[in-house]
Amino acid sequence: MREVKFFSGENIPLEMHKVRMVQRVYLRPIEERAEAISEAGYNTFLLRNKDIFLDMLTDSGVNAMSENQYASMLQADDSYAGSETYYRLEGVLQDMFNMEHFLPAHQGRACEHIISRLLVKPDSTAIMNYHFTTTKAHICQLGGKVEEIIIDEGLEINSSLPFKGNLDIEKLKNSIARIGKKNICFVRIEAGTNLVGGQPVSMQNMREVSKICRAEGITLVYDASLLSDNLYFIKIREKEFADTDIREITREIGSLMDIIYFSARKLGAARGGGILTSDQEMFLQMREMIPLYEGFLTYGGMSVREMEAMAIGLQESFDMDIISQTPIFVKVLCEELISKGVPVVTPPGGLGCHVDAGQFCSHIPQEKYPAGALSAAFYLASGVRGMERGTLSEQRNPDGSETPAHMELLRLAFPKRVFTLSQVKYVADRLTWLYENRQLIGGLEFTEEPRVLRFFFGRLKPIGDWPEKLYKKFRQDFGDSL
Numbered sequence: 308m309r310e311v312k313f314f315s316g317e318n319i320p321l322e323m324h325k326v327r328m329v330q331r332v333y334l335r336p337i338e339e340r341a342e343a344i345s346e347a348g349y350n351t352f353l354l355r356n357k358d359i360f361l362d363m364l365t366d367s368g369v370n371a372m373s374e375n376q377y378a379s380m381l382q383a384d385d386s387y388a389g390s391e392t393y394y395r396l397e398g399v400l401q402d403m404f405n406m407e408h409f410l411p412a413h414q415g416r417a418c419e420h421i422i423s424r425l426l427v428k429p430d431s432t433a434i435m436n437y438h439f440t441t442t443k444a445h446i447c448q449l450g451g452k453v454e455e456i457i458i459d460e461g462l463e464i465n466s467s468l469p470f471k472g473n474l475d476i477e478k479l480k481n482s483i484a485r486i487g488k489k490n491i492c493f494v495r496i497e498a499g500t501n502l503v504g505g506q507p508v509s510m511q512n513m514r515e516v517s518k519i520c521r522a523e524g525i526t527l528v529y530d531a532s533l534l535s536d537n538l539y540f541i542k543i544r545e546k547e548f549a550d551t552d553i554r555e556i557t558r559e560i561g562s563l564m565d566i567i568y569f570s571a572r573k574l575g576a577a578r579g580g581g582i583l584t585s586d587q588e589m590f591l592q593m594r595e596m597i598p599l600y601e602g603f604l605t606y607g608g609m610s611v612r613e614m615e616a617m618a619i620g621l622q623e624s625f626d627m628d629i630i631s632q633t634p635i636f637v638k639v640l641c642e643e644l645i646s647k648g649v650p651v652v653t654p655p656g657g658l659g660c661h662v663d664a665g666q667f668c669s670h671i672p673q674e675k676y677p678a679g680a681l682s683a684a685f686y687l688a689s690g691v692r693g694m695e696r697g698t699l700s701e702q703r704n705p706d707g708s709e710t711p712a713h714m715e716l717l718r719l720a721f722p723k724r725v726f727t728l729s730q731v732k733y734v735a736d737r738l739t740w741l742y743e744n745r746q747l748i749g750g751l752e753f754t755e756e757p758r759v760l761r762f763f764f765g766r767l768k769p770i771g772d773w774p775e776k777l778y779k780k781f782r783q784d785f786g787d788s789l
């Protein structure tokens with residue numbers, strides 16, 4: 308995508324691709340949406356795609372692939388062992404990060420499983436800018452702990468700081484001194500901090516963290532799942548890199564890390580995952596686990612067709628016209644919402660637009676899941692599916708009490724190259740309507756609550772009859788329109 312100056316004087320974002328295959332979507336009338344969200348236990352994860360107009364749940368495995376990605380799938384070599392597909396993908400990744408060894412795994416959390424088994428000991432601590440749901444689950448499953456050291460501004464909804472995902476260097480030093488390096492299993496940097504607004508990490512910050520970890524002998528792990536947005540921001544927000552090729556930026560990141568892993572459901576716009584390292588010892592230990600948990604070493608649980616598509620998708624993530632689409636759409640939607648007074652995380656980051664449900668639904672206490680309620684209410688009002696990223700996505704403490712999330716967010720993700728500008732405008736319009744009527748939204752309570760990763764399958768019900776009230780107001784304002 309590129310912002311082009313129009314005759315009117317405005318800068319208008321233009322898609323740098325054309326659409327050659329489409330999927331029909333349906334905008335159901337609000338009566339049917341009310342039924343669908345009730346059947347889904349007010350959890351947007353449990354909605355069926357046939358009832359969804361715009362699916363903004365996630366960018367995971369739902370990015371539009373390019374013609375070159377589809378073409379590459381035809382040359383996939385499905386030999387069980389020694390597949391040429393594997394060697395092609397390995398070559399692309401080694402070159403991309405300038406690292407020696409590549410291990411395939413079926414998706415991001417599978418990489419986390421392998422890396423956690425390699426490094427996490429009971430009672431050890433993993434230090435990171437911020438956790439991701441599956442990352443934390445794997446570390447805790449093995450008896451480890453997570454300590455978050457994102458800069459303070461990273462957890463403030465509004466800021467003008469360009470790199471809100473940065474690790475706080477003072478906090479890092481203090482944590483190392485307090486915990487002791489022997490008890491630290493690794494330090495992890497997550498590109499584009501998923502749970503706190505898709506906020507990027509600067510190269511400067513990565514350099515400093517790497518320097519400290521190298522001096523202390525602590526393993527530094529990089530979660531590159533959201534790398535493409537982060538690369539875009541390094542290029543446009545970090546002055547030093549304005550004229551640096553994206554490939555060079557990526558190779559410098561590789562030079563700072565001991566282990567890099569990624570979900571190729573995001574990075575590379577296919578489906579799969581992978582781990583890279585130049586450390587021979589760690590490589591050999593992880594290599595033993597791949598056939599046990601994933602699949603043989605030359606496919607790691609992935610379809611070889613997806614691996615071919617990934618190899619091409621990874622190379623496409625060096626093209627600014629391609630990787631700019633999500634951050635530019637996020638900016639357009641955020642700016643439109645801000646102009647209407649709707650609270651969103653600023654500055655606009657990658658991944659999606661993050662609506663501040665804490666402020667949007669300030670009348671709903673955290674134990675009644677304001678972000679979950681807003682996600683359900685927004686589906687009802689628009690047919691658009693977003694994702695709760697707040698207390699519902701946390702886990703209860705052993706004594707049954709809630710862990711209140713730092714932020715209550717409704718995330719509206721932008722899968723890459725999937726939506727158009729008029730669809731973005733529809734999202735802004737319906738969300739603005741909902742904001743005007745926010746007092747009608749009420750809380751939620753669980754009817755079925757799983758113990759682990761409860762947000763995936765948990766079922767809830769509204770406290771009171773607020774969906775009914777919202778529906779009536781919608782009909783009043785929109786007549787018989789969808």
Ligand SMILES: *Cc1c(COP(=O)(O)O)cnc(C)c1O
Pocket residue numbers: 367414415416417439441442497501530532533569570571572573579580
């Ligand atoms: C999605 C994601 C993961 C997990 O990847 P999956 O492919 O969904 O298992 C890990 N880390 C980050 C930052 C992610 O966004």
